[in-house]
Amino acid sequence: MAILPKIPEYKAEWAEGEEGRWGIAIDMDLCTGCQACVAACSMENNVPFVGEHDAGYGRQMAWIRVERLWEGEYPEVRATPFQPVMCQQCGAAPCEAVCPVFATVHSQAEQINLQVYNRCVGTRYCANNCPYVARVFNWADYSNYPEPLANQFNPDVTVRRRGVMEKCTFCIQRIHKATDQAKAEGREVRDGEVQPACAQACPAEAIVFGRLDDPESRVSKLSKDKRSVKLLEDLGTQPRVTYLKGGYHGNLG
Amino acid sequence: MQRVFELLKKKEIQLLLLIAFMVVISGGAWALYQTQIPPEQPILFPHDIHVQLQIQCLYCHPGAQRQASAGLPTQQKCWACHGQLKKYWDPAAPVPLEQWPVELQKLAGYVERNEPIPWVPVYIVPDHVHFNHRPHIAAGFACEQCHGDMSKQKVAELQQTINMGWCITCHQQNSVDDPQKRIKLIDCGTCHY
Incomplete structure (x- = not known):
């Protein structure tokens, strides 16, 4: 019997007010709510279609959604700006603490929140505890596409089975690809070199991705902008996604 | 329950159970062997x-x-x-x-x-x-x-x-x-x- 290797016990440690490594800044004044990010994300990350029937049960699996709320009493109703919401990759994530099998862990290397699909047993505690409702659950092997359709899957991303929780990964496969390329060329990753699918698809360039620990990067400048807000900041989750909101959209946005 | 014990005393039933047991064991062994051999290649490349x-x-x-x-x-x-x-x-x-x-x-x-x-x-x-x-x-x-x-x-x-x-x-x-x-x-x- 082989002696099992000793794997050190994993514990996510974050410092108070830590910036994190990767981050997104979303300019809600630029967002037109076109849903291109939703489509691009689903294509990049093998997010399956659930169909009309299951979507009616609220089982839609998009990792990013364009949220829009209505303020005020009728007839003085006005729309809030379009707000794309994905996993906020919290520094102090509420989802991590409740997973009984450590399937959602904090990556020390990339400073994001991981979902390890092969560990997940589908208790859905994490989704219950996520204040941003960013997690989706695969209820019924939606990824079982018939043969020619299965060719659309991105080989860089796992095709998840049913009974597994999943969520936005900040397109970690693209982060890996870019860091790998940068390492091979003996340099640091340039600002703007890594782009998640949502940022790449955004026609208004409302979504900006980059290094938060680099004060010169576009995203860290934007996240220190005076228009910046974080979602549910008072919960102390230290989200890595910053929203920029200043302008008024009028009645229809 | 009594009937099952009566049946188990019969020679033919015992033999049948033995055969079934051996089929399961050899099937398992065959499946295990299949995972241990290299896959068949279109050309036996040396x-x-x-x-x-x-x-x-x-x-x-x-x-x-x-x-x-x-x-x-x-x-x-x-x-x-x-x-x-x-x-x-x-x-x-x-x-x-x-x-x-x-x-x-x-x-x-x-x-x-x-x-x-x-x-x-x-x-x-x-x-x-x-x-x-x-x-x-x-x-x-x-x-x-x-x-x-x-x-x-x-x-x-x-x-x-x-x-x-x-x-x-x-x-x-x-x-x-x-x-x-x-x-x-x-x-x-x-x-x-």
Whole structure:
């Protein structure tokens, strides 16, 4: 019997007010709510279609959604700006603490929140505890596409089975690809070199991705902008996604 | 319940149960054996001959140094050499195709039909694991550290059980003195995403 290797016990440690490594800044004044990010994300990350029937049960699996709320009493109703919401990759994530099998862990290397699909047993505690409702659950092997359709899957991303929780990964496969390329060329990753699918698809360039620990990067400048807000900041989750909101959209946005 | 015990006393029933038991055991053994033998390849490619001819691994598997997958050669790559071997193509006395070795005849068939050779990958990882050759080659690992000595193998076979314990043991051993590197190498997100 082989002696099992000793794997050190994993514990996510974050410092108070830590910036994190990767981050997104979303300019809600630029967002037109076109849903291109939703489509691009689903294509990049093998997010399956659930169909009309299951979507009616609220089982839609998009990792990013364009949220829009209505303020005020009728007839003085006005729309809030379009707000794309994905996993906020919290520094102090509420989802991590409740997973009984450590399937959602904090990556020390990339400073994001991981979902390890092969560990997940589908208790859905994490989704219950996520204040941003960013997690989706695969209820019924939606990824079982018939043969020619299965060719659309991105080989860089796992095709998840049913009974597994999943969520936005900040397109970690693209982060890996870019860091790998940068390492091979003996340099640091340039600002703007890594782009998640949502940022790449955004026609208004409302979504900006980059290094938060680099004060010169576009995203860290934007996240220190005076228009910046974080979602549910008072919960102390230290989200890595910053929203920029200043302008008024009028009645229809 | 009494009836079941009565039945079990019968010779025929005992024999039937024995046969059923043996069928299950041998079926299990057969299934286990199937996981241990190398997969059947379209061409029985002899690695040993090619390694002895001093052909580099990266000549046929060039992806290893620039991408995730090492890649398996197309029929064109094989034919680049085999289409001009002096042994068969000597202008003075060309050897007719019928007298070639059987495996080379198969290769010639693929070239003639312009059809890629359907090689069966031997070293595979599950879908939820993303192995990348490039950083391993860049870190200075030799192919034989994982794939074994190919000069002693004919058709490629699995030399190493590919599992996470094996991966992580090596990752830990190679990051003992560098905490920054260890954080990266034992991070879940490095392979699982």
